[in-house]
Amino acid sequence: MDYVVEMLNIRKEFPGVVANDNITLQLKKGEIHALLGENGAGKSTLMNVLFGLYQPDKGEIRVNGEPVNITDPNVANDLGIGMVHQHFMLVEPFTVTQNIILGSEPTKFGKINLKKAEKEVQELSDRYGLRVDATAKISDISVGMQQRVEILKTLYRGAEVLIFDEPTAVLTPQEITELMEIMHALTAEGKSIILITHKLKEIMEISERCTVIRKGKGIDTLNVAETSVTELASLMVGRDVSFKIEKKPAEPKGTVLSIQNLSVKDKRKVDMVKGMDLEVRAGEIVGVAGVDGNGQSELVEAITGLQKSESGTVRLNNKDITNLSPRKVTESGIGHIPQDRHKYGLVLDFTVGENMVLQTYYQKPYSKYKTLNYKEIYQKAEELVDEYDIRTPSVYTKARALSGGNQQKAIIGREIDRSPDLLIAAQPTRGLDVGAIEFIHNRLIEERDKGRAILLISFELDEIMDLSDKIAVMFDGKNIAEVKPEETDENELGLLMAGSTKEKAGGQK
């Protein structure tokens, strides 16, 4: 069998951590090869080595059998290797085409020929069914489309091997189905794909083989047809993972969050939340189910003070908190695990410790007489790193150097630890490995049992069904139905999310 890419005995060290320790991965032509491992296991690092972003300390890379030295991403591009990163690298004010040709502009008499490039980009998009508008501005398009722009960028540069680093983490279920189709279209044309994902079902569904790594070391490469979700999970975590959530029935107390007739516009002044009512009581988890773009993000932004509401009220513990500043909202008792961890969750150039007190640094015990008490700050950070299994060389490491999943664990730990009356968890387990998801789910239920009110927003219907005590379906900016998880199923929820009425949806069960 000929391999298009071979990574043999790769080692890559960072200060304080061996990210890749003698890992071997061999990619066959035309296959989808999954790369699986816990948060911080070294997956992104290995792929960044292949894409020329890092130089391996040891080991050899071969492309079509020939040893190569991939000194930077341009060399990778020339060798036909493209990468769609975990965090997109697009320039927001630029158009799709401008982003795609960035660095490889076709020129005519020294001037960039944008029209010609637009035509090429559009043709390429149509050929692989990517449905991208070549002239749209990045800041105006959905996350799903931004990702397809990243795919186009690699194809435009002639990629034969595509690396996808957790592409489905940021996508809705509908977009995931589309991406799978795109991947099939790519391999049908002879392209080869390395896919990183934490979703074991996706691996089972779409990939031929799977390489498992744990703590920087290669564990095994399996034929997916001969394995199971359970085996994959235990191979990667090193123990059995229970996929069932144990919880007692909720014992809700008084109302903590009460939203009445709330209306919110988005940044572009489009009405997104249109008369929303919602209540969350102490000791219960209310899950918001909905197709992306039905006002969920704007609802959260309005509650947390990131976006002004047009009308209606938000009350917390019977106090009006409508349109308070984010800091005042936080101080009034709200914790927020944001959907976009880089925009609102972390300051990447601050240390892990500093990030743990982003909202509380000016309070006791972290500040005294207007000076920061670093001893207290780093002590708290050590505690959280321990409790939430945040894998980092130290609390003095910059957040940027943490793996994606470990950044997420840091935010979750910080927000839960402040013991807010209301915890808003938006896509909380995005990018987490199955072991970490199990832990966070149990943690959220513990918080519920301690009497916190939890508002969960998630595109993962499993997560909504497993965790929620009550599910509110959000459609076209409104809460159109409330159902109990034990009295519904994914089919009915799906219909409600598409705007069907409860009577109709229930009747079709």
Ligand SMILES: Nc1ncnc2c1ncn2[C@@H]1O[C@H](COP(=O)(O)OP(=O)(O)OP(=O)(O)O)[C@@H](O)[C@H]1O
């Ligand atoms: N630029 C860097 N500087 C220092 N350490 C780094 C850097 N990049 C990664 N690391 C460390 O290398 C290890 C592997 O990280 P990597 O990002 O490869 O993990 P991952 O498997 O992709 O995890 P996740 O599933 O959370 O994305 C981690 O301990 C991480 O903190």
Ligand SMILES: [Mg+2]
């Ligand atoms: Mg990663």
